[in-house]
Amino acid sequence: MSTVDPNLDRVSDAPSDNFVYRALPRWIWPYAQLARWDRPIGWELLMWPCFWSSALAANVLAAEGRLSVPLFAFHLVLFFVGSVAMRGAGCTYNDLVDHEIDDQVARTRSRPLPSGRVTRRDAKIFMLLQALVGLAVLLCFNGFSIVLGILSLAIVAIYPFAKRFTDWPQFFLGLAFSWGGLMGWAGLHGTLSLSAVLLYCGAVAWTIGYDTIYAHQDKEDDALVGVRSTARLFGDDTKIWLAGLYGLTLILLLASFxxxxxxxxxxxALLVAAGLFAWQIRVLDIDDGAQCLSLFKSNGRIGLILFVGLVVSLPFA
Structure with missing residues (x-):
């Protein structure tokens, strides 16, 4: 039984000054919290591999004199909308799966489902609506990309359960969150290439790294309820593992480029990212939850820097 007052309208792990609470009607707030609109870093991290891959593909097409700039720009808009919609649908699905676990973890106990502010039925309807937006976005791409996007759903479906059967749920998150590393290239080329696969693998390593930092916020509660994570697995060796994961990210992205x-x-841009990765590792205190959250969010800036580097690299930029 939840010990949280059902009249609470905030969640403990999101900023209370977010636009959700300033611009949206109060009755929408619980749904915005389910979709994590009050925590934009999630859709940003989902979006950046899409943007990297699309910009990488654009570089190749521009060098060949075959790039349609309007199509490239349209794809970026689609990836933005799709990232917000599918991240929201994924988070809603994750909350439905983790309903009982969230009620036992201090950081997640105030979420809409365990606090009783949204019923499971309404959450399922909301998840479906967001998924339909994602489907509408997907259908704007070529046939190859549509099939590729549908294939990602298998990984998305498995991820919420991964913490129950493996110490590497972050790996499954990486497989799902980095899928855009394939989609961006496929959207412009209608096929895949070694460059896209290398970028995808680099994004997976990046995701494991930053989500390990994020997971350190919950490691005590996770241990109590039996939830597994790379944060618990790596423990005091987290910095060593991060050096390896972030190093692998840089090597794979460099090979892709x-x-x-x-x-x-x-x-x-990769060199700048390397400096920011080194800074994360140097200052990380795995026992400081607030700092872990801040360092996790800093990866959004890294995603932006790499995208800008790829756009500036376009032959006509």
Whole structure:
């Protein structure tokens, strides 16, 4: 039985000054919390591999004189809308699966389902509506991309259960959250390439790294309720593992960029990202939940820097 007052209209792990609480009617707030609209870092991290991959593909097409700039820009809009919709649907699904676990974890106990502010029936309807928006976005792409996008649903369906059977749920999150690393390229080329696969693998390693930092917020509660994570697995060796994961991210992204023949600005962006990764590892205190959240969010800036580097590398930029 939840000990949280059902009249509470906030969640403990989101900023109370977010636009959700300033611009939206109060009755929408619980649904916005289910979709994590009050925590935009999630859809940003889902979106960046899509943007990287699309910009990488655009570099190749531009070098060949075949890039349609309006189509490239349209795809970026689609990836933005799709990231918000599918991240929201995924979070709603995750909350439905983790309803009972969330009620036992301090950080998640105030979420709409365990606090009783949204029923499971209404959450399922809301999840379906968001998924339909995602489907509408997907249908705007070519046939190859549509099939590729549908294939990702198998990983999305497995992820919420991964914490129950493996110490590496972050790996499954990486497989799902990095799928855009394939979609962006497929959207413009109608096929895949080594460059896209390397980018995808690099994004998976990146996701495992930043979500390990995030998971350190919950490691005590996770241990009590039997939830597994790389944060618990790595423990005091987290910095060593992060060095390996972030190092692998940089190597794979560099190989992807070189394979695609992108210009120096993209490589320079990777060097900046390397500096920010090193800073995260140096300052990380795995026992400081607030700092872990802040460092996790800083990965949004890394995603932006890499995207800007790829755009500036376009031959006509």
């Amino acid at each position: 070189i394979s695609a023949g992108v210009a120096f600005p993209a490589i320079l």
